[in-house]
Amino acid sequence: MLVQDTQESHDSAEWVTCLTYKSIATAAPRASDLDVLASQARARNRSLDVTGMLLFEDGCFLQTLEGPPKAVAQLWSSIERDGRHQHIEVLSEHMTAARLFSDWDLLLDGRSGDMPREAARPSPVPPAVAEHLSRLVELALNTDDLAINTMIAGFAEQGWTSAAILSLLIEPAARALGDAWLNDDCSELDLTIGLSMLQLAGHAVRYSPCSQSIRNSRYRILLATAPGEKHMLGTALLADQFLAAGWQVDMAFPESEEALTNQLNAQHPDAVDIGLSDAMPRQHTIDQLRSTIEHSRMVVSEHPTVISVGGRLFAEATATALSVGADHARKGLAGTSIRLAELVRQNRKG
Numbered sequence: 291m292l293v294q295d296t297q298e299s300h301d302s303a304e305w306v307t308c309l310t311y312k313s314i315a316t317a318a319p320r321a322s323d324l325d326v327l328a329s330q331a332r333a334r335n336r337s338l339d340v341t342g343m344l345l346f347e348d349g350c351f352l353q354t355l356e357g358p359p360k361a362v363a364q365l366w367s368s369i370e371r372d373g374r375h376q377h378i379e380v381l382s383e384h385m386t387a388a389r390l391f392s393d394w395d396l397l398l399d400g401r402s403g404d405m406p407r408e409a410a411r412p413s414p415v416p417p418a419v420a421e422h423l424s425r426l427v428e429l430a431l432n433t434d435d436l437a438i439n440t441m442i443a444g445f446a447e448q449g450w451t452s453a454a455i456l457s458l459l460i461e462p463a464a465r466a467l468g469d470a471w472l473n474d475d476c477s478e479l480d481l482t483i484g485l486s487m488l489q490l491a492g493h494a495v496r497y498s499p500c501s502q503s504i505r506n507s508r509y510r511i512l513l514a515t516a517p518g519e520k521h522m523l524g525t526a527l528l529a530d531q532f533l534a535a536g537w538q539v540d541m542a543f544p545e546s547e548e549a550l551t552n553q554l555n556a557q558h559p560d561a562v563d564i565g566l567s568d569a570m571p572r573q574h575t576i577d578q579l580r581s582t583i584e585h586s587r588m589v590v591s592e593h594p595t596v597i598s599v600g601g602r603l604f605a606e607a608t609a610t611a612l613s614v615g616a617d618h619a620r621k622g623l624a625g626t627s628i629r630l631a632e633l634v635r636q637n638r639k640g
């Protein structure tokens with residue numbers, strides 16, 4: 291581990307090690323297991339002057355630890371031996387003079403199907419992240435594209451992972467803009483401009499290279515907005531992610547269901563992702579989406595195509611993949627190419 295290699299040369303009071311990794315839970319933890327883990331970790335991290343965050347979503351952990359190099363190395367040797375998770379992958383590790391987090395927090399995904407319903411609760415957002423988020427929303431509403439680009443590019447440079455930028459900043463900011471419009475705090479034009487600014491800034495997100503086997507597969511995906519959907523933030527950002535993972539990407543912004551099914555019929559991709567708005571709840575579109583998926587299945591019946599859906603409706607678990615007849619519903623943008631590659635592989639085998 292680099293943590294240990296670099297500690298001698300950088301072990302001064304100002305410099306901290308910032309380590310981000312992801313891993314997969316060995317067994318689905320119950321809410322009470324996560325609570326115990328969080329309170330023990332919080333106490334130990336405070337005593338070691340380590341800040342950061344731990345996100346648990348869809349059976350995966352994403353953690354950032356920042357603190358004195360020796361303290362992070364000490365913690366890391368415990369964490370990497372911990373049998374509660376596996377397939378640990380370090381996403382970034384660097385020395386920095388400025389911490390991103392002022393405290394340590396566990397961000398529970400209250401929507402996880404693995405957790406008992408009563409345990410579902412809103413994710414507590416670490417104060418530092420909440421501040422960045424409200425600044426981002428303010429900049430988007432003030433149409434300050436330069437400041438938004440600088441902010442997102444700055445986080446990418448500081449080593450924020452693509453998953454963290456998308457799930458902690460860009461997606462919540464889109465939902466906050468949607469709420470601002472619903473509450474009459476901004477015009478529809480402000481909302482549209484704000485979303486396109488987030489979209490442009492989102493292109494600064496860097497995606498970690500995928501394993502060679504996935505890159506070589508050259509799977510083909512059609513990234514489409516749902517027929518008539520005007521908000522294309524998620525679809526546009528997915529394109530970056532899928533291209534970085536080596537997929538062949540086609541995009542569609544169909545005005546009608548027929549336009550979408552025609553494109554599917556012509557292309558027969560391995561997967562199609564149909565995106566609703568990331569800003570607005572769009573509950574009233576469920577029936578329409580179900581019909582679009584049913585018709586899409588008919589046109590690709592000769593060639594198995596994985597059908598994925600996404601948008602705020604699914605991020606907030608108002609609808610599920612099952613309720614609209616899809617094979618997959620993304621709760622967020624991060625990791626979609628990995629999940630769909632797995633489904634395409636299974637589909638081809640089956």
Ligand SMILES: Cc1cc2nc3c(=O)[nH]c(=O)nc-3n(C[C@H](O)[C@H](O)[C@H](O)COP(=O)(O)O)c2cc1C
Binds near residue numbers: 313334351372
């Ligand atoms: C995903 C995950 C993240 C963890 N994060 C922390 C943490 O930030 N701080 C901490 O003290 N322990 C954390 N733990 C628990 C440690 O792995 C370990 O059990 C604990 O620190 C006790 O260390 P020891 O087994 O070396 O005595 C984490 C465990 C898991 C599975």
